Amino acid sequence: LQSETTRSNAADPLLSLIRGLGSLWLAAMLLILLLVAMACATIYEAAHGTEQAQVVFYKSWWFELLLWLLGANVLLSLLLRFPFSKRQIGFVITHVSILLILVGALVTKVLAVYGRVTLSEGQSTSSFFDSDRDELTIRNMAKNADASIVLPGSVFHGFKQATKPTVPALGLEDVHVAVEEFLPDSRWERTVANDNDSFNPAVRLTLSPDDFDSGVWVFPDQQGSDGTGGVRLSVVSDEAEWSAITHGETPVEKPEELFLRVQYKEDQYEFRLEECQKQPQAIGHTGITVRVLRYLPHAQVGQGGKLRNISDQAENPAVEVEIAAPQGSETRYAFSKYPEMQFREHLIEDLRLTFVATAPPPLVEALVAPFSPDTFIRFAPGGIQQAPIKIEPQQPVATPWHGEALVLLERLDHTSFRWSLTPIEPPRDTRIPAIRLAITSGAETANTWLQRHKSKTLELNSQPYELVYTTKRVPMDFDLKLDKFKIGRYPGSMRPRSFSSTVIMTDQQTGRSETREISMNRPTTFGGYTFFQSGYDEQVMTSTLSISSDPGQPIVFLGYITLMGGTVVVLGIRIGERRKGQAAVTAQDVDHPATARSPLAPPPTSEPEPQTA
C-alpha cells in the first residue's frame, strides 16, 4: 500500500506539492521560523528601541510573507481534509479560527486608525493625530488653499537614508512639491562665519585652558542656552561707558526690570511687563497678541495645577499670559526662574514664552564695543560685579574661582550663522526625521529641509506658501471637549491610583452632546472611535487619550472565542477517545507510518488532527 501511494504521488507532482504545502511538517517549519524571528526581534528591540524593531522585524515584508505562508498552510490543510469527519470538528474549528485571526489582523493593518489627542481642561478638538501616518501639506497662505499627501510608511518610517523616495504627486495650482531626500534622524547644526556686513560680535570662551578646540560661542542677547549659563556678551555702544570700562571702574547697579520675551518661529519680541499688563501687544504682523493677565511674584502650584500667589517677595516670579491668535486663544504660564520650562504647544505652535527679570549680573560678562578691538571681562562672584579686566586672545586670565582660568579663544566682529541639517547615525530612540523638498512653480524652484513637526514659509512667484511635515490629522464629525480631569491617589502618597477624564462629545450636525467618563481600563466609544485614557501631564493638567477605530478587532475577537471553544472541543474529543479505552488506536498511530487512500482526502485514522496526536 505504501509503495502504491508513493507512486501515485510521484505521478502527479502538483498534488504532491499541494499536499506538501498543506502538510504538518511545513506548519512546524513555519511555526519555528516565526518563533525564532520573534525572539530575535525582542533582542534587537532591547538594543535599538521599539520603533526600529517594528520596522525591521514585525512590519517587514518577510515577516508578513511568513504569516501569509502560515495562512496558506492552514487553509490548504483544511481543504485537503474536506469532507470532514465527526472527530475532526475540533481541528476544523481551531484552524478556521486561526484563519479568522489572520484575516482580522490583515483588516487591522489596512483599515485601522490609531491616534492620540492631548487636551487640557476646557479645551476641545474635532480632530486627532494619527500615530502611524505622516503627512506633507502645502498651503497657499494668501488664498487659504491647501493640498496634502500621506507619506508612505515603507520609506518614511524607515531607518535608512533615502534619495528621491517615491511619493504620491503633491501639487497645488501650478506648484509641485517633490521629496528629494529623507533622513531618519537629523539635527540642525550651526557653523559660525565672519562675513557679516554689519557689526555682529561674538566671542569663544573656555574655562579649561587645555581644551582649545571647543569652548563655547557667546553672542549678544543670548543667555542661559548652550550650557553657557552665567556667561554673557554685552555690546557697549556708548563711548563714555566704554571709557569707564577701559579705566577699570566698577559699574553702578541698575534697577530691576521685568519683561516678557516671545519667540515666534525665527523672530524674537520683547515687551515690558507694565505694557503687557495694560493692553494686548501685537507680535509683529502675525496677527497674534499677548497680554499678561496676572503677575505672581511668588507663584506656587496649587490644587488642580492652578497657580496662586503666596507672597509679595519675588521668590518665584511668574506670569499668566493670554495669547490670542486668529485660530483661537489660549492661556500659558511662564516662570522667570525656569526659562526652559515651556508648556506644551496646543493651539499656537512654534511660540515660546519666556518671562525675564533682569537677573543678577552674569558670573562672567564679556564686553566689546563696535569702535574698539579690545575685549574686557567682568566677573561677578556672589552676584557682586568686580572691575573689568582686559583680556587678550589665547592669554589665560585668573578668575575669582579657585584654580580656574578663563581663556578668550576667538573674537569675531562680523558673525553670521550658517545652519545645516546633518544626519544622525545611528538614529536615536526619539528621532527627528527630515525631508528635503524641491518646490517648483513655473521656472522658479526652491529647495528646503523640513523636520517632522515643523513648518516652513516661503515665497514663490510672489505667492506665500507654507509647508508642513507632521503627523496626519484625522478629522472627526464631532467635537471632543475635556470637561474635567481627575487623578486619584493612594492614601498618604502622591502615587496615582487612577486617572479619569470626563469628556463631552458634541455632534457637529445635530448639535446634540453627550457626557462620557473615560478611565484606565474603561474606554468609551462614540461616532465610530473608541477613546482610551492613556496618559497625563500633572504639571499642566493635560490628559492624553488614545483613539482607535479598528474594524479588524471584532473579527480577531470572534477568532479568539471560536479558537478557545475549538480547543475545548479538541480536548473533549481526546478525553472521550481515551475513555473509550482506545489505547490500541494510539499505539497504532505511533507505530504506523503514513498511509493515504486518496491524495486529496487522507483518511482520518492515518492523519488525525494536527492539533493533537
Place this chain on the structure above:
Amino acid sequence: MTAYTVILLAALRVSTPAPDVPLPNRLDLDVLRSVPAQYDGRWPPLDTVARDLIESVTGDATFEDHDPTLVLLAWTFDSETWKRQRLIPIYNAEVRRELQLPESQTVFSFSDLIVHGPLILKIRETRSRDRSRKLDPLESKVLEINEKLAQLQGVFNNEVVRLIPDPDDSLAPWQQIPLAAPQQATDAVHKAWTELQRTFYENDRDGFTKASQDLKAALNALPAAYRPPPRKIATELLYNRTAPFSLAWYVMVAGAALSAVALAIRRKWFDVVVLVALIAGFAVTTFGLWLRWHIAGRIPASNMYESLLFLGWGTAAFAIVSFLAIRHRMVPLTASVMGALALMLADILPLDHYVRPIQPVLLDTIWMSVHVPIIMVSYSVLALAVLIAHVQLFSMAIAPNRSGLARAVDSLHYWYVLIGAILLGAGIITGSMWGASAWGRYWGWDPKEVWSLVAFLGYLAILHVRADHQRIPAWGYVLGAVLTVTFFAIVSPYLRPITPMKVVALLGTAVAMVFFVAGRGRFATAVKSIAAFWLIVMTYVGVNYVLGIGLHSYGFGTGAMARWMLTLGFADLALVLLCGLVYLIHRSVLAGRSPAAAAA
C-alpha cells in the same frame, strides 16, 4: 521570611556580627503590633510596617531573631546607637571593591556608609545619569544601597511611622508622633508615647504593656476620616504570623516525600494519604492567597512574587484534578516537587514580599483576575510536563528497552503539554483582550506578549510534529533549507556586531530548529518539551530581567537573575546532552545485539 529559611540562607551568607546592643527582652508587643499605621499607600498594622522596613534594610524581617516591632521601636527611640550598628549587608565582594569598602566586612552601619566618599559620589553620579540609559549592575546596586540609607534615615528621623489619622480627608497623609513630646504633655497620645519610650528603655514589662494599651486607646479616640476596620488588621496579623506560603512549601515537601514512598510501595491506601497531603498543600496555599487578597483588596497577581504563588497554587490544583482523573503515581510526586519549588523560590529569592500600591492599569479590571491565573496555571501544567520530560529522558537513557514505561510516561507528558498549551493559548488571548480594553490595541508587539507567543508556537510545533506521520519529501527538506538560509541571511545583519558568542548561539538555534521539525519519537519529544519550557522561563523572568524593556516590565532587577538563568539553562543543556549520549549508545548496542539475537 521565617526562621526555617533563615537557616537555609545562613549557609549561603557570611555570618553577621551580632550587635552588642542589648534589646529589651521582657516586653510584650502584642498590643503595639496591631496599631494601625498609614504606610506605602495602605493602612497596615505596625507589625507589617516593621517587617517591611527591617527586611528592606537588613534583608531579613526577623533581624537577629528579634521581633520586628521591637527592632523598629529601637531604631525610632535610640537612633544614635543604631546608626552605628551594622545593619546594611553588601555581600557582593566586587561591589565592595568598586566602592572601596573594606574587604573583610560584609555588613555596614548607617554611619559607615553615609560618610563614605566613594559611595556617596557614585550615588550622586548614578542619580544624575542620562535617564534613557539602562542601569548597569553596579549602579542598580548603588541605588539599592541608597534606598536602604534613605529608609533608615526616615526611621531615625521618625518620619516613617505615621499613626495619627487625618480628621477630615481620608486620603490625606497621617502624622507621626513627635519624639520629644511637649513638656507638659496633656495630650493623651503624647503622654502614652513618652511613657512607651521610658518603659522601653527600662525594659519594664507591665509599664510597657500599659503604655501600649494607653497609646492604642488614645489613637483610637482621635477623630479620623478613615481608620481600617479591626477585622482587616486582624487578618493581616494572622497572615504575618502564620506565613502561609512558607508553611505551604513545607507541606508540599512532605507531600513529595510521601509520593516517592507511594511510588515505591504501590499501595492503594497509601495513595489516599498522598492525596490528603496534596490537598493539604493546596488548602494552605489557597488560604494564604485568600488572606492576601483580603489584605490587598485586589487579586494578588500583580508582581513576580505573587505570580509565583499562583504558580504553586496552580500546580497543586491541577495535580489534584489530574490525580483523580488519571490515577498515575507520577502525578502527585511531580506536582509536589514543582509546587514546593515554586513556593520555596517565592520565599527565599530576594523578591518583594509585601503588598504594594500597583499601577492604575492593573486596577479596576476583571482582566487581571482572569488573565494572570490562567497564565500561571498554564505555566504550572507546563512545568509539570517538563519534570515528566526529564523523567522520560532518564528512564529512556537508563532503560531504553522498557517501551511500556516509555509509552506510559509519553502519554502522561502529552496530556500535560496539550492542556498546558491550550491554557497558554487562552492566557495569550485574554491578555490580548485586556490590552485591547486598556490601550486600544489587541496586539502591540510588546516583548512579554511576543515571548509568550514564542513559547506557545514552540509547544504548537511539538504537538504538530508529534501528530505528523507523513514522510517529509525531498523537496520539503530543500524548501526548509532555503527558507532557513534566507531567514538567517536577512536577520543576521541586524544582530551585528557578530561576536563568536553570537555565532555559536545562531548555530545552536539552527540546530534546535532542525531538531524541532525533524526530530520525532518519544525521546525527541521530551527534549523539545524541555527546550520549549526554557522559552516559558524566558517569557516569565527573562523578559523582565534579561531584556528589561516594554510595558510589562513593571519590576526591574539586576544581572544576578540573568546569570542564574543562564547557569541553570546550561546545566540543563548538559544534562539533556548527557542523557542523549547514553540513550544513543544504549540504542546502538541494542541494535547491534538484536540481529544476532534474531539469528540465534
